[in-house]
Amino acid sequence: MKQFKHRLPRAAAGIMAAALVFSALSYLPEQQELSAQAASVSTVANPIIWSDVPDEDVIRVGDTYYMVSTTMFFSPGAPIMKSKDLVSWEICSYVYDRLAEGDVQNLTNGKHDYAHGQWATSLRYHDGNFYVFFGSYGTGKSYIYKTNDIEHGTWTRTELNGMYHDASMLFDDDGRNYLVYGAGGEIKIKELNADMTGFKAGGADKTLFKTGLDGLSGEGAHIQKINGYYYIFLIAWPSGSGRIELCYRSKDLLGTYEGKTVLNSGIGTYGSGVAQGGIVDTPEGKWYGLLFQDHGSVGRIPVLVPVTWENDWPMMGVNGKVPVTFEIEGDYAGTFLAGDDDFNYGSNKLGLLWQWNHNPDNSAWSVTERTGWLRLTNKTLATNLLNARNTLTQRTEGPNCSAVIKLDASGMKAGDYAGLSAFQFKYGNIGVYVTDSGEKKVYMAENGGYSSSAAVTDSYNKIIAEAPMTGNEVYLKVDFLFNTVDSNLNSSYNQDKADFYYSYDGSSWTKLGNTLSMAYDLKLFTGYRSGIYSYATKTTGGYADIDFFDYERGDWNTPSVVEPDENGWFFHSTYEGKTDEWSGRGTATVSTSGYTAYAGSESLLVEGRTSAWNGATRSLNSRAFQPGSEYSFSANVMFADGGDMDTFYMKLQYTDANGDTQYSTVAEGEAIKGQWIQLSNTNYQIPADATNMQLYIETADSTNSFYVDEAIGAVAGTVIEGAGEGKKVIRGDLNFDECIDGADLALARQGIISGFTDTYVRVAADVNQSSDVTVADIVQLQRYLTGNIQAFIVEEPDVLA
Numbered sequence: 001m002k003q004f005k006h007r008l009p010r011a012a013a014g015i016m017a018a019a020l021v022f023s024a025l026s027y028l029p030e031q032q033e034l035s036a037q038a039a040s041v042s043t044v045a046n047p048i049i050w051s052d053v054p055d056e057d058v059i060r061v062g063d064t065y066y067m068v069s070t071t072m073f074f075s076p077g078a079p080i081m082k083s084k085d086l087v088s089w090e091i092c093s094y095v096y097d098r099l100a101e102g103d104v105q106n107l108t109n110g111k112h113d114y115a116h117g118q119w120a121t122s123l124r125y126h127d128g129n130f131y132v133f134f135g136s137y138g139t140g141k142s143y144i145y146k147t148n149d150i151e152h153g154t155w156t157r158t159e160l161n162g163m164y165h166d167a168s169m170l171f172d173d174d175g176r177n178y179l180v181y182g183a184g185g186e187i188k189i190k191e192l193n194a195d196m197t198g199f200k201a202g203g204a205d206k207t208l209f210k211t212g213l214d215g216l217s218g219e220g221a222h223i224q225k226i227n228g229y230y231y232i233f234l235i236a237w238p239s240g241s242g243r244i245e246l247c248y249r250s251k252d253l254l255g256t257y258e259g260k261t262v263l264n265s266g267i268g269t270y271g272s273g274v275a276q277g278g279i280v281d282t283p284e285g286k287w288y289g290l291l292f293q294d295h296g297s298v299g300r301i302p303v304l305v306p307v308t309w310e311n312d313w314p315m316m317g318v319n320g321k322v323p324v325t326f327e328i329e330g331d332y333a334g335t336f337l338a339g340d341d342d343f344n345y346g347s348n349k350l351g352l353l354w355q356w357n358h359n360p361d362n363s364a365w366s367v368t369e370r371t372g373w374l375r376l377t378n379k380t381l382a383t384n385l386l387n388a389r390n391t392l393t394q395r396t397e398g399p400n401c402s403a404v405i406k407l408d409a410s411g412m413k414a415g416d417y418a419g420l421s422a423f424q425f426k427y428g429n430i431g432v433y434v435t436d437s438g439e440k441k442v443y444m445a446e447n448g449g450y451s452s453s454a455a456v457t458d459s460y461n462k463i464i465a466e467a468p469m470t471g472n473e474v475y476l477k478v479d480f481l482f483n484t485v486d487s488n489l490n491s492s493y494n495q496d497k498a499d500f501y502y503s504y505d506g507s508s509w510t511k512l513g514n515t516l517s518m519a520y521d522l523k524l525f526t527g528y529r530s531g532i533y534s535y536a537t538k539t540t541g542g543y544a545d546i547d548f549f550d551y552e553r554g555d556w557n558t559p560s561v562v563e564p565d566e567n568g569w570f571f572h573s574t575y576e577g578k579t580d581e582w583s584g585r586g587t588a589t590v591s592t593s594g595y596t597a598y599a600g601s602e603s604l605l606v607e608g609r610t611s612a613w614n615g616a617t618r619s620l621n622s623r624a625f626q627p628g629s630e631y632s633f634s635a636n637v638m639f640a641d642g643g644d645m646d647t648f649y650m651k652l653q654y655t656d657a658n659g660d661t662q663y664s665t666v667a668e669g670e671a672i673k674g675q676w677i678q679l680s681n682t683n684y685q686i687p688a689d690a691t692n693m694q695l696y697i698e699t700a701d702s703t704n705s706f707y708v709d710e711a712i713g714a715v716a717g718t719v720i721e722g723a724g725e726g727k728k729v730i731r732g733d734l735n736f737d738e739c740i741d742g743a744d745l746a747l748a749r750q751g752i753i754s755g756f757t758d759t760y761v762r763v764a765a766d767v768n769q770s771s772d773v774t775v776a777d778i779v780q781l782q783r784y785l786t787g788n789i790q791a792f793i794v795e796e797p798d799v800l801a
Helices: 015-022 742-754 759-765 775-785
Strands: 041-045 057-061 064-068 077-083 090-096 122-126 129-136 141-147 156-161 168-171 177-183 186-192 205-210 216-226 229-237 244-250 258-263 274-281 287-294 300-310 313-316 325-329 355-357 374-377 392-395 400-408 416-423 428-434 440-447 461-468 473-481 497-503 529-536 543-553 569-573 589-593 603-607 616-619 630-639 645-655 661-672 677-685 691-699 706-715
Touching (some): 122 168, 216 274, 229 274, 244 274, 274 300, 416 473, 428 473, 630 661
Parallel strands (some): 258 313
Antiparallel strands (some): 064 077, 077 090, 129 141, 141 156, 186 205, 287 300, 392 529, 416 428, 440 461, 473 497, 569 706, 603 706
């Protein structure tokens, strides 16, 4: 069974103390309930993705949408995302692992590729093949990639000399292929050859039009042919205006174009203009524009805008404005571009959410050298984060998020630095460094060389605060606050703050250093990321081990239906330093405890019980657990006090159609003191009229304190590994054949002479329930078998006067 027992305790402190002042979950639109005969409708909010996914280009192939975006200098690059609804996106592949092998791409010899790398990219599908085109200022080249399997296939690559800025491909109806590109308001076209390996000799090569605007006068071209018109979409930011979306059209590709502003809008009260992108149709014939909005330090975030056709012009928005919310048919899963990782991989390959800062040195990192850990080995020297190799990153997400790692610093050498970063030009780090004398310090640092006019090469590590480190392991956390959201889903202006913490138990956090005022800087041209780093400043050979990356995001476009993970699990409560949304029922209280655990090092302790029904409970999310459907549930329980045996129940409390509270048994089991048992039901059907559902664990009669571990809710039929069901104990029935006879008496005698190897047998032999098997139990068994007594007599404990 895959377990995540070493995840961080997600204490209420941190992310979410200041950031969740708005509690988005309480008012984000839920799936709307329609009649059973009607299709469901979901309400979603813009931005559809609150994360740095700029320069999107989207296509539809059948019922699946594919999108490519810019990730600049990060490796692997040119992420391909897929969706079924234009709202719920997941990364399915990257176009390349490494773009080139120069010093700028490898972050070596004082060179870097910041703000360069892979720029705005065009994605097209033609005759069974997918094509990608982009240019790079870092290499001075442009690239055409091709595959017939966009999700799993291998891409072939063609290099073209020259950087073709913000280019867009067109496969025309007559079989000819083109590239539209340009900046500064001058949009050009150049004809490609038939096999898409270069430009056609003697082919079209001209300027199509000039916008005549000032400022950002027009770039980011997206060309599409629709109903006989060639449409070219551009972003512009002329004087006296915000960013706007332009559209130029012509019925003659190489002829005269006329232009129109098709969108001039922010989102609600957040005024930054939404622009740059193309349009796509649904299988049902609806049209949408997928654009982005500059949104402070989180980056450039995707926005979905309805399109209506007016005199053959694709006008974007609702009454000219980007809607804050809009409806889509069906349920949606949402988009999550950052997530937890326990680094438990079978091979040295990371998940798709991760990207390295520049090309990694693949000999200097591993997730297999120490099982379940990411090891970053320092094979080169650096002066600060921005020239350190092998920094591993994930996007941040708005409106706020939190990232945590657990660092083992025992392999670090003098002059080594390792930890967790709020990664951009104006970075902030929380980590550990080793002094010349070998002493370890927990520290918070910023880029001391940052200013709006500084170069990346001016950067240096400026320690703001430090503290002596205790031991070799420490938890490190960064809380990102980008915006708050009001009850109408309007985003505040940029808060853009990051705070830094450390902990030795993953629960009690100490803030260190300054609150970082984050700044989106074009010298990196990307939104802030969580970065795991390790670098040497004096000698190579040291290393840092990372046990896990733990991530949380403030609620935004909460899925209307929760999808299970790769194990088929909807929730997995491990109780490693956190109660995992479980709470006490009645007088019971819950807390994490290291006294015992079925797996890992901690479990959930349930105590303070004054009645048998006082136990542990958690709400079942109706977006994951649908009334009338079957699911698999499992939890392991154990008690250490009181009598030898206890009966446990897992139950569902719910409100029925009449508004009455009902109770339904999911699973039950008998446990003996000190041994874990599993409460499990692989096919439990939730009553069809259930609402307000609470899953809880209680005992039949006792008020003993007890422990819970590895509680899981999963897809029906999922077999979940656990401690196993406890045996049903009948006092006197030592061989569990549901009959008390001479064989049981013989086993009891043998147990007294030689000892009991099975605890369940010992408990069954203790017929007088004195907690010890003695001759008195043998006498009672004999008297029972000879008919002298009809039931076993329970001994009363001695009471001292």
